[in-house]
Amino acid sequence: MTMEHSENFEDRHLAGRRLIELMTGFWKTQAIYIATELGLIDKIAATGRATGGELALETATDPDALNRLLLFLARLDVVVGDEQEGYALTPVGELLRTDIRDSMRDHVRIYGSHFYPAWGALPHALRTGRSAFSHVFGSELFPYLQQHPETSLTYERAMVAGTPFFAEVGRAFDFSAARRIVDVAGGHGALLHEILTRNPGPRAVLFDAPHVIEESAAHPIATHHADRCERVPGNFFEAVPKGGDVYLLSRILHCFDDEACRQILTNCRQAMSPDARLVIVERILGKDAGSSLAEGYNMHMLVVLGGGRERDENQYRTLLDKAGFRVADIHPLPLETHLVVAAPQ
Known part of the structure; x- marks a missing residue:
């Protein structure tokens, strides 16, 4: 075999292995999802280290089958160890515990239970342009x-x-001088809670759909900041609360098509004074070469929401311009997100 043939064989071998790794990604999704649903992660955390046999008894699973799962999770860096010495959690596995503040367990649950089968219907989304969900x-x-x-x-x-x-977000934009912050579609108020905790001066409005505002009553934005944050139900396609000098839209625009985004942005503009600011948190296509998170989420928005999409910087500038805004600044944030500051024109 010549050197050239040897190099070609090695290249094809590496390419074939990479292709197998890519097309078996669903193995990883479901293995991690099932580990959380079985309570496997919490049971390991409770003892610090446990064998597959012990865990099989506690989870009512077949010992051999569970050991196969644990071996795979070890390869994925979710757990570390083996059947003889027992398995412990890695820093990745620690993120899946239910008893920690920054647990990502629910992130895994929604992806494994609802987004996973939606991606199985990807052909429908590609044929129709509508959501597979x-x-x-x-x-x-x-x-x-x-x-x-x-x-x-x-x-x-x-x-x-x-x-x-x-x-x-609070390091990229100074909220300390704000008098009233309006978080539009702010969910349970996690971002607003972070901002108010760091900035004792501003008051705030958490604005979202009625059922989300009802759910937020059990979260820190209500229990820790009840005297500073008004929780207001409503529909941002109709109107948003007036009187804010900072308006937040965190990962909202990527959920909708351009026309819906223009309506949301227009309603924000109509509620704002000329010196107010709009703070947008989104992933921006083309801003982080070499990684696929933004491009992946661009597909995810198609699969889960149909009309949703990630956008590049020019697309955001166009959307904002048509709603009466100009881009004042753009700051990079972790996980390929960006903070866009927009001012009324």
Whole structure:
């Protein structure tokens, strides 16, 4: 075999292995999801280290089958160890515990239980341009969440679990001088809670759909900041609360098509004074070469929401311009997110 043939063989071998790794990604999704659903992670955390046999007894699973799962989770860096010495959690596995503040368990749950089967219907989304989620579950995502309270709670907790960059928002934009912050579609108020905790001066409004505002009563924004934050139910396609000097839209615009985004932005503009600011948190296509998070979420928005999409900087500038805004600044945040500051024209 010549050197050239040897190099070609090695290249094909590496390419073939990479392709197998890519097309078996669903193995990882479901293995991690099932580990959380079985309570496997919490049971390991409770003892610090446990064997597969012990865990099989506690989870009512077949010992051999569970040991296979644990071996795979060890390869995925979720656990460390073996059957003889027992398994312990890695830093990745620690994130899946239910008893920690920054748990990502609900993030895994919504992806494994609802987003996973939606991606299985990707051909429907590609043929029609409509969401695969609605094809599988018979309803678009947000109406579905309104009709299924438990899933809605999981979804909102998942959205918080995927936001370790919230702490960086306050470093990228100075909220200390704000008098009244309006968080439009702010969910359970996790970002607003972070901002108010760091800035004792501003008062705030958490604005979202009625069922989400009702759910937020059990969260820190209500229990810790009841005297500073008004929780207001409503529909941002109709109007948003007036009187704020800072308006927040965190990962909202990527859920909707351009026309819906223009309506949301126009309603924000109509509620704002000329010296107010709009703070947008989104992933921006093309801003982080070499990684696929933004491009992946661009596909995810198609699969789960149909009309939703990630956008590049020019697309955001165009959307904002048509709604009466100009881009004042753009700051990078972790996990390929960006903070866009917009001012009324």
